[in-house]
Amino acid sequence: MIKIEGLSKIYTSRKNTVTAIEDISLHIPKGAIFGIIGLSGAGKSTLVRCINRLEEPTDGRIVIDGEDITKMNAQELRKARQKIGMIFQHFHLLQSRTVFDNIAFPLEVAGYKKEEIKKRVQELLPLVGLEDKANVYPSQLSGGQKQRVGIARALATNPKVLLCDEATSALDPQTTLSILELLKSINKKFGLTIILITHEMKVVKEICTDVAVIDASKIVEQGPVEQVFIQPQSAVAQEFVSSVFPNELPGDLLRQLAANPNSQIVRIQFLGSTASDPIITDLIKSFDIKANILYGSIDHLRNTLFGTLTLELQGSPEQLDSAHKYLQDRNLKVEVIHSV
Numbered sequence: 001m002i003k004i005e006g007l008s009k010i011y012t013s014r015k016n017t018v019t020a021i022e023d024i025s026l027h028i029p030k031g032a033i034f035g036i037i038g039l040s041g042a043g044k045s046t047l048v049r050c051i052n053r054l055e056e057p058t059d060g061r062i063v064i065d066g067e068d069i070t071k072m073n074a075q076e077l078r079k080a081r082q083k084i085g086m087i088f089q090h091f092h093l094l095q096s097r098t099v100f101d102n103i104a105f106p107l108e109v110a111g112y113k114k115e116e117i118k119k120r121v122q123e124l125l126p127l128v129g130l131e132d133k134a135n136v137y138p139s140q141l142s143g144g145q146k147q148r149v150g151i152a153r154a155l156a157t158n159p160k161v162l163l164c165d166e167a168t169s170a171l172d173p174q175t176t177l178s179i180l181e182l183l184k185s186i187n188k189k190f191g192l193t194i195i196l197i198t199h200e201m202k203v204v205k206e207i208c209t210d211v212a213v214i215d216a217s218k219i220v221e222q223g224p225v226e227q228v229f230i231q232p233q234s235a236v237a238q239e240f241v242s243s244v245f246p247n248e249l250p251g252d253l254l255r256q257l258a259a260n261p262n263s264q265i266v267r268i269q270f271l272g273s274t275a276s277d278p279i280i281t282d283l284i285k286s287f288d289i290k291a292n293i294l295y296g297s298i299d300h301l302r303n304t305l306f307g308t309l310t311l312e313l314q315g316s317p318e319q320l321d322s323a324h325k326y327l328q329d330r331n332l333k334v335e336v337i338h339s340v
Helices: 044-051 074-081 099-109 114-127 143-155 173-190 201-207 225-230 235-244 251-257 272-276 279-287 317-329
Strands: 002-012 017-028 033-037 059-064 084-088 161-165 193-198 210-215 218-224 263-271 290-301 304-314 333-339
Touching (some): 017 218, 033 173, 084 143, 099 114, 114 143, 161 173, 173 201, 193 201, 201 235, 201 290, 210 225, 225 263, 263 290, 263 317, 279 317, 317 333
Parallel strands (some): 033 193, 033 210, 084 161, 161 193
Antiparallel strands (some): 002 059, 210 218, 290 304
C-alpha cells in the first residue's frame, strides 16, 4: 500500500543544517495499523508530514497505492491528498464553524455539491458518536469530542490512508482508549490503512499491527508488534517496552537473593495461549526445583495475551538447565537476569 524508500529531510539555514529524518525505508501493508514510535525530536512528526508532502522531502520516494507522490505537481498532489486523511494532536478545528461545518470543510474545498456534503456529513456524525452535536461549536466540546470531529473531517473524502500525528497525546487515559477503539473499528469496517505517530508504547500495544521505532532521525527497528514487544533489539525499543511491562527489580532485593546458593533469577515472557498455561506448577513437579515468584503481569497486544513473569529458581545446575530446556521447548522466551 505504502512504500517509503530512502526518505530524508534536511533543514538548512545560514547558521546550520539539521537532519530531521535520514534514509528511511518502510513498507506499510494495506489495511495495517502501523505505529511509528519515538522520543520527542526523533523525527516521527516530520516523517508523517512528508508522507502527504506537508513537508517536502529532501530525498527519497513515497509511493501510495502505486502512485509516486514525490513526483506529483501541485494539482496532482491536491487530488492525491483527498485520499490521505490526517488528524492532529491539537485538533485544528475552525472555531467559528459548527461540528457539521468543520466536517464539511474538506468537502467544500474539494468542490462537492451541497447535497453531497450534507449526505456525507450525516453519515459521519453517527460513525464518530456525534449525531447530537451537529450544531455545536468546538468551544462547547470536550477534548475527546473535538478529536472525534477531527476524525470525521479526515474521513470526509473517503481516504485510503489515515495519518494520525500524536492523535491521543492531549487526551486523558480513558478518552484515549475510546479514541483508539474508534480508530480500530474504522480500520476494521473500511479496511483503512492507518499510520499512527506516538511516543506512547501503550498506544502501540492497544491497536497497532506493526511498529517502527525511530531514534535520532533513523529507523532502528521495525516488525510485527508482537515481535518488537517480545524481542526488542534496540536500546530505545527496550526502554519503550519496559515502560509498559516493567522489568527492573529493586537493588536491595537482588542483593538479598544473591545470598542464596544455587539460585537464579529469570524472566519469562508468554504470548498467546501459553499465558494461561500452568507453567510454574509443571516446572516444580517435573524438576523438583523451588520457584519464588518475584514479579508478574499479564496484558494484551491487541487481541493476543502477553505476559511476563520474574522468578527466583533454586536447584542444582543440572535441574536449572533442565528447567530452561523445558521452558524453551514450550516456545517461551527465557532471560537470565542474575545467577549465583
